[in-house]
Amino acid sequence: MDVSNTTGRQNTGYRVVGSGGHAPGQRARLSTFGTPEALQEDLRAERDIEEGRFETFSSVEEFARQLPERLARIREERLIDAGELPPKGEVVSPGSGSEPFRVVFHFEGKEVASATFFKEPTVVRLVEDELGFRVEAEARHS
Amino acid sequence: MDCLVIPSDTFYERLSSLDEELGSSTADALSALVEALKRLKSYAWDGSLPLKPYGSSGSSYEYEFYPGFVFTFRRETERDRWKQPVRIKLVLKSVQRAS
Numbered sequence: 001m002d003v004s005n006t007t008g009r010q011n012t013g014y015r016v017v018g019s020g021g022h023a024p025g026q027r028a029r030l031s032t033f034g035t036p037e038a039l040q041e042d043l044r045a046e047r048d049i050e051e052g053r054f055e056t057f058s059s060v061e062e063f064a065r066q067l068p069e070r071l072a073r074i075r076e077e078r079l080i081d082a083g084e085l086p087p088k089g090e091v092v093s094p095g096s097g098s099e100p101f102r103v104v105f106h107f108e109g110k111e112v113a114s115a116t117f118f119k120e121p122t123v124v125r126l127v128e129d130e131l132g133f134r135v136e137a138e139a140r141h142s
Numbered sequence: 143m144d145c146l147v148i149p150s151d152t153f154y155e156r157l158s159s160l161d162e163e164l165g166s167s168t169a170d171a172l173s174a175l176v177e178a179l180k181r182l183k184s185y186a187w188d189g190s191l192p193l194k195p196y197g198s199s200g201s202s203y204e205y206e207f208y209p210g211f212v213f214t215f216r217r218e219t220e221r222d223r224w225k226q227p228v229r230i231k232l233v234l235k236s237v238q239r240a241s
Contacts, residue, residue: 030159033204033212034196034241041152042197042214045235048150054233056148060183063147064176071172074158 103135143227145183149234153213156237160211171208178207182217182232202235212240 031037048054057063104114105126113126115135123138161168178191182205185191193205196214204212216233 030156030163030211030237030239032239032241033214038214038236038238041156041236041238042202045150045152045214045233046216048152049148049233053151054148056146058144058146060145060147060176060179063149063179067172067176070154071157071161071168074154074161078158078162 103137105133105135143183144229146229146231147179147234148231150236152236153234160237171211174208175213178205178213179232182215183230204238204240206240210240211237213237 031041057066101117101120102114103117103124105112113133113135115124115137117124117137119139121137121139125136127134127136160171164171181191182193191205193203195201195203199216201218202214202216204214206212214235214237216235218231218233219227220229220231222228
């Protein structure tokens with residue numbers, strides 16, 4: 001299932017949770033430059049670049065502008081990982097046809113729209129119009 | 143000269159670790175990071191910045207941008223057909239404790 005945001009707003013979010021739920025992540029502590037651990041980290045960063053796990057900003061100023069929002073997202077994800085915040089959105093995959101799919105979208109930390117489906121849609125998107133936010137979905141063709 | 147800033151996922155992860163560690167001082171550290179990048183953009187490579195090369199390629203550096211903390215990066219220069227520099231890329235790799 002694809003989940004997307006068509007509102008043009010930057011700080012909406014959702015989280016996809018597999019059938020086993022979201023496992024709390026353990027964030028690594030900072031390593032010390034020059035140690036084997038730091039060297040591994042360096043190699044990992046190079047792999048990130050090779051495999052497309054990076055962002056590109058056209059200037060230092062553009063990078064600086066997005067940093068506060070990025071940091072807010074990082075903090076929120078950390079709280080979610082620690083179980084101190086509920087996941088921002090959920091798509092719960094049912095094991096059988098009896099359990100519904102529920103998709104929740106958040107904007108600035110608040111739930112703005114949600115939808116429940118009894119059959120998995122192919123695409124779920126958040127749209128915004130004069131009435132506010134709503135969820136649109138495309139049905140799966142079978 | 144244009145300057146592209148390219149943070150890796152690992153860089154962002156370590157930024158999160160830095161945030162966890164510094165708490166309310168993170169904003170100061172981020173300001174220092176941005177200031178360091180601005181300086182790098184126009185750096186004349188005259189030894190005036192607190193950065194040191196490392197690794198075998200000769201293009202990776204550590205930069206102590208905030209007391210006790212460095213960020214590591216790779217610098218690439220794009221040149222035109224006359225070998226004149228037209229754009230630099232700063233690939234941000236990680237944030238670590240200074241050794």
